[in-house]
Amino acid sequence: MNIADFLISDKSEIPLADVVLSAENRNAITQLIKENQYVAELQQYGLPVNNKVLLYGSSGCGKTTTAKAIAHALGKPLFILNLSQIVSARIGETSQNLKAVFDKAARDRAILFLDEFDQIGKARGSDDKDVGEMRRLVNTLIQLIDYFPEKALLICATNHVEIIDHALLRRFQVKITYSMPGEVELDQYYDDLLQTFPQDMQSIDRTYNISYAEAKDKAFTQLKRKLIDRLDNVSELIG
Numbered sequence: 506m507n508i509a510d511f512l513i514s515d516k517s518e519i520p521l522a523d524v525v526l527s528a529e530n531r532n533a534i535t536q537l538i539k540e541n542q543y544v545a546e547l548q549q550y551g552l553p554v555n556n557k558v559l560l561y562g563s564s565g566c567g568k569t570t571t572a573k574a575i576a577h578a579l580g581k582p583l584f585i586l587n588l589s590q591i592v593s594a595r596i597g598e599t600s601q602n603l604k605a606v607f608d609k610a611a612r613d614r615a616i617l618f619l620d621e622f623d624q625i626g627k628a629r630g631s632d633d634k635d636v637g638e639m640r641r642l643v644n645t646l647i648q649l650i651d652y653f654p655e656k657a658l659l660i661c662a663t664n665h666v667e668i669i670d671h672a673l674l675r676r677f678q679v680k681i682t683y684s685m686p687g688e689v690e691l692d693q694y695y696d697d698l699l700q701t702f703p704q705d706m707q708s709i710d711r712t713y714n715i716s717y718a719e720a721k722d723k724a725f726t727q728l729k730r731k732l733i734d735r736l737d738n739v740s741e742l743i744g
Contacts, residue, residue, distance in 0.1 A: 508605050513585040515618075521574040524567055525694055525717050530681050534571060537679055538578045544655055554655045555678040559622070561666040562683030565716030568662040571681075572618045581658065582615040588624055599625075600645040607649045614656045622661040626669045643670050650676040688713050691720055698724050706731045 521534065540547060540554050547554055560568040576583035584606070591602050603625075610617035619625075626646060627639060650673070653659050661677070663669060674680075686694065691713055698721065699707040709727040712720065 508609055511587050511591045511602055511606050512609070513587055515573060515576070515583040515585055517573045517583075518577050519570060519574045521578050524570050524574045525686075525690075526567065526571070527684075530683070533679060533681055534575065538575060541579055541658055548655070553678075556655050556658045557650060557653065557677045558658070558660045558679045558681070559666070559674070559677040560660065560662040560681050560683065562664070563685045563716060564664045565718030566683040566685065567717060568683055569618075569620060572616065572660045572662065575658070575660065576616045579616070579658070582613055583618060584610055584613075584615050585618045585620065588619075588621055592625065597641075600642055603642075603645060603649060607653060610659075611654050611657045616658045616660060619659070619661040622663040623665045623668050626661070626663075626673045643673060647672055647676065685714070686717060686720075691715075691717075694720055695724060699728075702728060 521531075521538070526534065537555055537558065541556060544554050560571060562568070573583060586606060591606065592599055607617065609615075625642060627643070650659065666674070692711070694717055695709075695711050699709070706728060709724055712723050715723070
């Protein structure tokens with residue numbers, strides 16, 4: 506297969522300011538971006554650049570959006586690994602495919618984003634089936650991460666950090682956790698979503714104990730219903 510079959514090139518332009526983050530996470534990501542903007546200057550002083558990042562925690566709370574915003578801030582291409590294509594029935598091929606992906610990201614000075622990282626980074630020996638094969642794959646990943654150059658950036662994301670191999674976890678210089686938002690955070694999020702709409706559309710039923718992604722879907726469903734009702738009423742008056 507061609508290397509292009511394994512990678513999705515994302516050209517989304519998402520400003521970091523548009524990503525919903527805790528103050529702690531925003532500071533950590535801002536620091537990461539600054540480091541990768543001043544690679545040469547930091548290297549002159551013998552200071553390492555953090556370029557291996559793990560985003561973990563609740564689904565729908567901004568991990569993928571964060572990766573896209575980092576790529577936008579750094580002006581780097583974002584390559585998203587297509588796991589369904591990379592994982593082959595033969596573990597040797599999977600390792601070779603992964604190496605090809607890492608090599609391309611390094612050559613292009615790109616950001617390589619591995620979502621659902623637990624699928625390929627599962628702890629060695631955690632599954633009775635194909636333990637030897639999984640061990641070899643994780644060993645390959647460890648080597649690829651160890652030699653990933655500072656001119657590129659690796660971002661991995663998972664909802665299940667607890668099953669990732671500990672040796673892999675140690676390779677990430679930056680680990681950022683994403684938690685489900687509370688009522689205060691969701692109210693602020695709803696307010697931000699609604700402020701661009703007409704005043705008479707801003708009254709919606711607000712649901713809590715859900716992720717930001719779920720909140721957005723629920724809010725937009727109600728807004729679309731309101732807008733469609735308005736358009737139907739206009740059509741009836743005209744008709």
